[in-house]
Amino acid sequence: MKIFCVGRNYGEHAKELNNAIPEAPVIFMKPPTAILKGNDFYMPDFSKDMHFECELVFRICKNGKHIAPQFASKYVDGITVGIDFTARDVQAEQKKKGLPWEIAKAFDQSAVVGTMQPLEDMSLLSRASFELKKNGVAVQTGNAGEMLFPVPEVISYLSNYFTLQQGDLLFTGTPAGVGPIAIGDVLEGSLNGNVLFTTHIK
DSSP, X not given: OOEEEEESOSHHHHHHTTOOOOSSOXXXXXXXXXXXXXXXXXXXXXXXXXXXXXXXXXXXXXXXXXXXXXXXXXXXXXXXXXXXXXXXXXXXXXXXXXXXXXXHHSSTTOEEEOXXXXXXXXXXXXXXXXXXXXXXXXXXXXXXXXXXXXXXXXXXXXXTTSOBOTTOEEEOOOOSOOEEOXXXXXXXXXXXXXXXXEEEEO
């Protein structure tokens, strides 16, 4: 199982981090060990500036390679919301040195995956709404229609480089509003008004 992630897929988020708007999907990956087990996220000791990034997450349902965009919807069967936890201070240091920043993104337990929902309505690929609350206050809201690179386009792009396999996950990028977490915070992610995960920061 692979975890694909799209960076800078919402224009306002790219701006808030002073990143250029990309001309093609920005792709990075997390290993299976990045998936958070349970509801508690324990702050790692290598970062003093851990951020939440709430995202729509899709599940790949069959193997594919060189998938045309018009057929991409046939390769997903599940949708949920998740968090791409990011050690922002570590990422900034790596970027400053021109080095890869997997250690800031792909560390153990860095990927929250909410309860997977069957993707029976394919229009959700372009209109699903999601929200993240921190301690009961909405801090991020987003809609699939705001993505710079829509889900079918991302799937097609990925399949030119990687064989997509059943069970792979696709994190599709975060909207504006990312921010820091602290011990004691409670994060709650919802999809179209339905809460799909609650994560406690320890």
